[in-house]
Amino acid sequence: MRFKSLSELKRPKPYEIFLANLPQNIVMSQYAKTKTFKINELILTIHGDSFEWYGYTLGTKDSPELIIDIGLPKNDQNLLDYTIIGSKGIAEFQESLPGYTLINGWIHSHGALQYKHFSNTDEKNNLTVLDFISTRTRKPIAKREIIIQDLVFLLKDRFTEKDLGKGSATLITDGPITEARIMETVFGSFCYSIVIGDEGWHKQKIYFQEKGVLSGQTSVNSKEVDLIFADTGKTLTQSDIQVLAKEVEEKIQPNTDPPPEMIERM
Numbered sequence: 001m002r003f004k005s006l007s008e009l010k011r012p013k014p015y016e017i018f019l020a021n022l023p024q025n026i027v028m029s030q031y032a033k034t035k036t037f038k039i040n041e042l043i044l045t046i047h048g049d050s051f052e053w054y055g056y057t058l059g060t061k062d063s064p065e066l067i068i069d070i071g072l073p074k075n076d077q078n079l080l081d082y083t084i085i086g087s088k089g090i091a092e093f094q095e096s097l098p099g100y101t102l103i104n105g106w107i108h109s110h111g112a113l114q115y116k117h118f119s120n121t122d123e124k125n126n127l128t129v130l131d132f133i134s135t136r137t138r139k140p141i142a143k144r145e146i147i148i149q150d151l152v153f154l155l156k157d158r159f160t161e162k163d164l165g166k167g168s169a170t171l172i173t174d175g176p177i178t179e180a181r182i183m184e185t186v187f188g189s190f191c192y193s194i195v196i197g198d199e200g201w202h203k204q205k206i207y208f209q210e211k212g213v214l215s216g217q218t219s220v221n222s223k224e225v226d227l228i229f230a231d232t233g234k235t236l237t238q239s240d241i242q243v244l245a246k247e248v249e250e251k252i253q254p255n256t257d258p259p260p261e262m263i264e265r266m
Contacts, residue, residue, distance in 0.1 A: 015145040015181065022141060022190045025226045026105075026204050028067040031234040032057070036071050036229060038241060040109055040198050042248040050111035050198055051254050054085055054125075057105040057192050064137050065103050067192065068232065071097070072244075075250040084126050084237065090132045102136050103194025105129065112198045113216060118205065130191035130207045130220070138189035138209075146182045146215055153177045185213040194227070 036055075043048055056071040073093040085106065094103055106129045108122070118126070152167030156174045162168060171180060191207040209221045 012147070013146055017065070017183075017185075018141065019139050019143065020139055020188075022188045022208055023065045023206060024089045025228055026192050026194070027228045028057070028066065029069070029232040029234065030229050031231055031232060031236060032067050032070050034236045035240075035244065036196060036234060038110055038244060039070070039072065039248060040196070040250065042116070042241075042245050043109075043111075043252055044198070046146070046245065046249050047052075047252065047254050049207065049254070051252065052109055053152050053182060053252050054106060054108035056090070056103045056129075057107050058097070058101055059104040060100050060126070061102055062100070062169075064102060065190075066230070067104065068234075069101075071103070072247050072251055075253055077188045084121060085128060087128055087132050093212070097106065103133050104137055104190075105133070105194070107192075107194040107196065109196050110126065114197075114203055116195075116197060117203055118193070118195055122193070126193045126204065126207055127220070129193070130189075130209060133191055134189040134209050136189075137191070138187045138211075140185050141188035141210070143183040143187040144186050144212060146184050148182065153180070153235070163182060182214075187211050187213065188239060193222075 039053065039055070040050075043053060053072075053075055055073065057067040058069040058071050059066055060068065071093060073089055090103065105109075106125065108125075148169045150168040152163070152170045153176075154163055154170055154172050155176065156172055159172070171182075173176070187210070189209045191209075192204070193207060194202060194204040196202045202229050204225055205222045206225050207220065208217065209220050211218045233245070
C-alpha cells in the first residue's frame with residue numbers, strides 16, 4: 001500500500017468530550033480595583049517615591065473566578081523596578097485567610113515605569129503562583145481518550161504470566177471484550193496575573209494548566225484577556241483606607257540600595 005504523503009500516517013486525534021470552561025476574561029469588583037490603585041497612591045505618600053509592589057487577587061471557594069479583594073502580604077523585596085515572590089510566602093498568606101477565601105492570582109505594580117507589559121521576572125512569578133494555586137482553582141474540564149497502541153484484553157482468572165508479557169498495556173476484565181475506549185478526566189486550573197502602573201494603566205493575562213489524571217500529561221499556556229469590572233455593592237471607605245495605609249507602611253519594604261547580586265538579576 002502506498003501513501004501519498006506522511007500526513008496520512010498521523011495518529012487519529014483522541015476523542016474528547018468537554019465538560020466545563022475555564023474563565024476567558026478576568027472579572028474584578030470595583031472595590032478591588034479602587035483598592036489596587038489606592039495602594040499606589042499610599043506608597044507614594046508614605047514612602048516618598050514610587051515602588052513596585054505585589055499582592056494577591058482573592059476570590060471565594062463558591063466563586064473562585066471573581067476577584068473580590070486584594071490581599072497585601074509583607075513583600076520580600078520592593079525596588080524601583082524589581083519585585084519577586086516565593087512559594088513559601090504564598091502559602092503563608094493563604095493560611096492567614098479565612099477558610100472560604102482563596103488566592104486566585106497575583107497583581108503587581110510597575111509604579112511610575114513606562115514598562116507597560118510583563119517582564120521576564122514577572123513571567124517566572126506567574127508560574128510560581130500558578131503552581132501553588134492550581135489545586136485550589138482546578139475543576140474537571142474534559143474527558144479525553146487515551147490512545148494505547150497494542151492494548152491486550154485478558155479475562156480474570158484465565159490468563160498466565162506469559163500473557164501478561166504481551167502488548168504495551170493490559171486490561172483485565174470479568175467478561176469478554178474485543179474493543180474499549182479509555183477516557184481520562186482532564187483537570188483544568190487557572191491563575192490571574194495583572195500588572196498596573198501609577199498612571200492607571202493595566203495589562204492582564206490568565207495562565208492555564210491542564211493535567212490528565214491517568215496519563216499525567218500536563219500543559220501550561222497563557223493568553224492576554226480583558227479586565228471586566230463588576231459592582232458588588234462594596235465600597236472602599238475612609239476607615240478601610242486608614243487600615244490600608246498602615247498595611248502599606250508595615251508591609252512595603254523599599255530597598256533603595258540593593259546588593260550587587262540583586263542588581264545583576266534585575
